[in-house]
Amino acid sequence: MIFVEALASVPTCFAPIEDPLDSHFLTRPQRPFPVMPRFIARFFGSSREAQSNLSLSLMASPGVLLLFVFAYLPMVGIVIAFKDYRFDAGILDSAWVGLENFKFLFGTDAAWRITRNTLLMNTLFIIVSTAGSLLVALLMNEVYTSRMSKYYQTALFFPYFISWVIVSYFLFALLNGNTGLMKKVVETLGFETIRWYRAPGYWPVILTLAHLWNGLGFGSLIYLAGILGISPELFEAARIDGAGKLAQIRFVTLPLLYPLIIILVLLAIGRIFHADFGLFFFLPRDTPVLYRTTDVIDTFVYRSLVELGDIGMAAAAGFYQSTVGFGMVVLANWIVRRINVDYSLF
């Protein structure tokens, strides 16, 4: 229906604009939008409202446009996973190949390896980071009134502001085989020197520690905010009932933090199919020997796309990640909704 109306009112769009040279132009009473098509006016309501709605729409439009280009167009572009993409032909004119790319992707060992690594590493991250952040938040809560807490917060937070490229320098300073600090430490402890950048077995631990180091300030702050939001009377009551520090944590703090913990963990699970590209790409320095434990979907997509130029493979892996990842978010949110609607993301 609205289209019919739109067509019917097109001519009003081109209604003559008042001639600015008209001497009465400024003194004549002005209608708010002399050129506004009727169907828009009808949609937006009365003239006053219409004017404000139109202004608001105009305000939103640059942002809407940018999102359209950089978020929505790539969503449509996801169809190249089903095409034999050729740069000279473009997305539209490349030939459809059905599931060919997927057959190729899942025929390799890589598909299993990147799925396993992504899921396993993210699971490790979630567990370790949640536990670490909670622990630090509980400790910070104990000393919150102290002047030192400012220093703790700063020291814990600064890694969050350091890019993974620079972290790769940090890690290299610790681990490199000739001069790294860890070489000395390991030797002092009386063990054999470890060639870290050749030994894939250590990397799940190294990456988990790096991730923890990076996110500790952020995670603990959120939990600390949660703890500080708990009414002090509850702790008072527990103390009167004879609860010590640990008992207070167990019976007051943690139960009241559960909703927050559950939300944050579920949100993290929703993103379990997306690995932190910078972390997995820069820290192992893209070393093939380490792929067994450090190659994740994101690094695989990047490598296939840019280094190998295998767009079909990259697109198939990307499609796999986007769709399964989307399913995970929806599932996680559905579970949160079942627990408590207020905490759900949508």
Next chain:
Amino acid sequence: MGVELLQKTAQAVPDRDRTRTRWEGSQVMAHAILLLITLVCLIPMVLVISVSFSDEVRIAKEGYKLFPVGFSTFAYTYILKQPQQILQSYGITFLVTLLGTGVGLTISSLLAWPLARRDFKLRGILSFYVFFTLLFNGGMVPFYILVTRYLGLKDNILVLVLPYLVTAWFVLILRTSFAQLPGEILDAARIDGSGEWRMFFQIVAPLSKPALATISLFYVLRYWNDWFLALLFIDDSGLYPLQYLLYVLMRNIQFMASNPQTTGMPIPTQSARMAMAVLAFGPALFTFLLLQKYFVRGIAVGGLKG
């Protein structure tokens, strides 16, 4: 929504009595553990700074130490002697950060304000439009093809700015914060005949300074620390941003080490490399220390990062 819950928890932070002074055993223990954790957190940074000030020959002999061995500023003078590339990269990063933060903040808040307005007819549909981009994205491949083939932005400085201008997460945080402005003031402005644009720039924006400051810091950080867009789209070394330059240096270091340059001067690879890292994170760290309280509050408010 989850965002609002977190925002409520964050608001609880400031009201806290600071009257307790007597130390308990649990506090001593907490201090001890936290001291240990924070010291461990700082080690990598201290190490890198120390190496950047160390003597190249002694590094090779003794390895990296937490305190500079044979204090020397040679690495810095070496880098600054041929500063074209690093200055160029600084310039690019600076320009991109400035442009991205200014334009991004304007566009995002202009998008967030209508979404905060209950009387805006497109509010529901546009909110979903913004929010959906958090849930689903096309991934790297279509993005790469879009930018290189259809927008033709490869090796163009705009590609370092445009894709991050509107970030759904920032828009949603701004929206939540705008929605909490007292309605009376807006009504008063409306009765006084203020139009929407004027109301936004003269009333909404000035009243939301803390939220805008927080989000602009997020933008600064995002642009300053970005290497991703350069990794995908920049081949021209004149357009390398700082972080990407560091990555390229790290990648080329073996190559440089095996090709002693014709200058006849020993290349301070180890210390120069670390000095580069220090020069790159120094400004970011400084900004962080300066504006830390906004960051901390902002992140508590922002809650879940996108």
